[in-house]
Amino acid sequence: MKIMHEVPLALYSTMRLGGKANYLVHVRGKEELLDALDWADRRELSVLMIGSGSNIIWRDEGFNGLVVVNEFPGYEVTNEDDKDYFIRVGAGENWDGVVARSVADNASGIEALSLIPGTAGATPVQNVGAYGQEISQTLDSVEAYDRETRNFIILSNKECGFNYRSSIFNTTAKGRYFITYLNFHLYRTHMQPPFYSSLQDYLSQRNITNYSPQNIRKAVYEIRTSKLPDPAKIANNGSFFANPVIDQDAFNELAARYPDIKHWPTNDGKYKLSAAWLIEKAGFKDMHDHETGMATWFSQPLILVNESAKTTNDLMIFKKKIVDIVQEIFNVTLSQEPELLP
């Protein structure tokens, strides 16, 4: 175990901003994790676990404690037959690598989650989802270290409390569990229509009616690479704002003023608005802000890109410009998706 001192946290966020961590360690197994926690305990340091930083933004003040980077490896097929396919995956595995391997083994259930950046272990935290699939649909259980009881435990799918982009890991039990392994139950049956509209368009345009995991992965891969910046090359955190949800009265008022407002009715009688539509209408599409060095991505204004920003404060100034103008024009409050840490 090698504990590093005074580590620039910009290296551990795909937005490439933020201060330093007092201490940082990479852990590849349970023993290393326990050693690191023991080391931090003896110094009374706070501890944070991260994956590959694609959903976090570090404050300029940095983190006065120990950052533990989860690199637990492992991809084990625990059982399979002509109907089912079970895997146990190390939390530190690259998520897209896990998807690629399951697809190569003809298993379905996570193929639409292709190319989502980050580690496997972070996927339950915000119940990662895309193109009609969510991790909660196939995740059997989560293995984790419980910092409260100081034991390694297993949480069933139900105990994870999954919801849209949320779970106990980012709400009620935030910071309590360090996720070590994931157990998935995948299937031999294929995804079936109706598909998410851009996926359906892709398939229809190419007359693809064989919805094998390979074909769906290829489709999602091509759709995503055509419209999203690769965080390895362009600093960004994916969608920076969540789609806001408003009530019927607020929606009626907005729809009267903007008949083309992009929206989706929710199950509880409310309306989810497209944050990208609001930002674009507010004049922020492909916007390059010279004051802060931040920009919106040309094909998806929901993605904020760090072109030459120096600090997280620059990003926050740019964010405020967008939030304020959307509030002023539409009376809708945008909320940030990536987590500001610590």
Ligand SMILES: Cc1cc2nc3c(=O)[nH]c(=O)nc-3n(C[C@H](O)[C@H](O)[C@H](O)COP(=O)(O)OP(=O)(O)OC[C@H]3O[C@@H](n4cnc5c(N)ncnc54)[C@H](O)[C@@H]3O)c2cc1C
């Ligand atoms: C270009 C781009 C596109 C994206 N597209 C999508 C998308 O389509 N759908 C979607 O849902 N998300 C998307 N995201 C967000 C991101 O990819 C996911 O949230 C991903 O799961 C984050 O993984 P990570 O390893 O980078 O986690 P990190 O950013 O390192 O951490 C995220 C959170 O999880 C916690 N955490 C991480 N690992 C562990 C662990 N082992 N145990 C306990 N807590 C942990 C951290 O403390 C932090 O709170 C996108 C991001 C980018 C940059």
